[in-house]
Amino acid sequence: MEFSPFTTREAMPFDFILLDGTNRFIGSLFVKPSSRPSDILPQLRTLAGFHAHEEIDLFEEVKFAPVLCVKVDIDSTFSSTEIENGDIICYQKIPKSEDTYPYVRLFFEHNRLIVLDFSLEHLQQATDHFSDVWKVGDTEYGCYEWLPNGNLEDCILRTDNSPPLLWYNRAQIIAEVCCMLQFLHSNKPGALVHGDLRPCNILIDANYRSKLCHFGMSDLFLEPGTCPPNMSARLPYMDPEFLTTWELTPLSDVYSLGAIILRRLLTGMPPLSIAKKVAAALKSNSLHLLIEKSAGDWPYTQAEQLALLGLRCVKMSRERRPDLSTKVWKVIEPMIMKPPVASWPCFQEIMNDPQVAADGFTYEAEGIRHWLDEGNNRSPMTNMALPNQDLIPNRALRSWIQEYLQQQKQQQGRLDS
CATH class of the missing domain: 3.30.40.10 (Zinc/RING finger domain, C3HC4 (zinc finger))
Structure with missing residues (x-):
């Protein structure tokens, strides 16, 4: 999320991270050097879900070996505090104890962050003075990265008459998404939950390799009793228990992964009663009639394993869903494509082009x-x-x-x- 981007020729970008046990990246904010941190506190409180008068502290890392982080004076200007272009600023609720903010120091010790520092001149040159012509696109979260094959939804729907997404690419994408979710869920001390896993949030590069975007964003703007934006588009992939508990867990992502497998990658069918239809097809040994034809000749055994896995993942109760690292990965790992030996003259040396x-x-x-x-x-x-x-x-x-x-x-x- 970007706030008031490029509002002035003197604007400087800063990255903000919320220290709340999940260490969420909030976004980049362009501010004038003459402005004060106190001017943006209402926006930071809103994004963190704090109440309007919550007291918060801001910190900047000024030295890294050993780690030295200092509290930011919110009433001084950014220029007078010597906070520079591209710096990372962390913030948290003011602790009730007389602690010397150990959580901030621990964060900087264990989360070495690299930030590229671009001058305003370089940014203007790269964007033709921030022209909208060079803008890739917008979502409710701001811009995200452009990749040659768009997102998974684009590939499935064959946007711009793109070639069909074949079964081995689909299997590889499932494996990669599973790996990425395992990485998020293994975060310590608390698991990071994507919370908005949908085909449109899975980006596909020129080699049909995938990237996840918008992780952790589903609950970022969510207040108790309210619904996230674009509810109708999210609903087919959303954990049913989330709609009643408003709580996201790693098993919420497991449900979304199962919905993507069944609805998009395996069958391409509408979400209504998809689990019942797949279960019935498995029982009658007619799964081949449901498999998306444009995927090519998907090996039946693999398709059957994915169908069974998808059904387990979309159980209504979280307690009945399989664990990602111990159960889901055991099924998916053997499906990762290992390129066969080509029967044509190839080069064993490192590629030149x-x-x-x-x-x-x-x-x-x-x-x-x-x-x-x-x-x-x-x-x-x-x-x-x-x-x-x-x-x-x-x-x-x-x-x-x-x-x-x-x-x-x-x-x-x-x-x-």
Whole structure:
């Protein structure tokens, strides 16, 4: 969430983190150097769900070895307190005890945060003076990242006539989402709950790898007795118990994952009575009639395992849902695709020019172009027909390769010396 972005040529961005046991990233705020922290306290209280007169303290990390964090004077200007462009500011309720704010210090000790510092000149140059032409999009939470294949909803609905999302990509996405949820849930001292897991919040890159966005946002703006925004779009994926208890737990995410598996990745059917329809199909051995045809020839055993897992995840009672790390992952892990050995001339060396083909796999440019020039119209990895012969540079992989080679060169230089 961004507050009053780019309101002045002198605006400086700061990142705000709420220290409440979950250490939630609240968002970035652009403020004038001449303004005071006290000017933004009402907004910070609102986002944290505090009452209008809750007393809060703000802290800045000024040294990292050893950690030194100082309290921010809310009545002094940002410029006079020497808080600079890109700094991280944490805040919390004022403790009732005479403690020296140990929670703040522990946070900085165990959560090393790296922030890129961009000058206003660079920001203006990159955005053509913050022109709306360069704006990717908006949600109720602000802008998020753009990826070549949009989000999972785009891929399923084949927005812009994109190629169908094939079964092995779907299985890989399920596995990746499961891994990401395990990472959030393993946070200490308290598990982080995504709370708004839907296809539109699963972003897909050029290689059909996935990223989660908007985690932890579902309850960020939620006050007791109120509903989150876009309720009708959220409802098919929302934990039923949340609607009565207004409490999110890791098992809330498990329900959402099950709904995505059944409704979007496996069947593509409307949410109404989807669990009953899948259960009936499994009982009558007719699951193949429900499986989304555009996914290709999904191995029946794998599809059956996913259907059974999805049904367990969407149980109405949280107590009956499987644990993500011990039960769900045991089913999903064996489904992760291990690329088969290609039956075409390939390069065993590190890629010089990685290119993504229409099958979603990355190849060395010379090898895949030779494959296509010989008249092959099928994927060398899956043997399925390629929807087109377009190639997209895998810049992320190329950047990683270059960084790796540089590290190897530096390491070799140290050994030689």
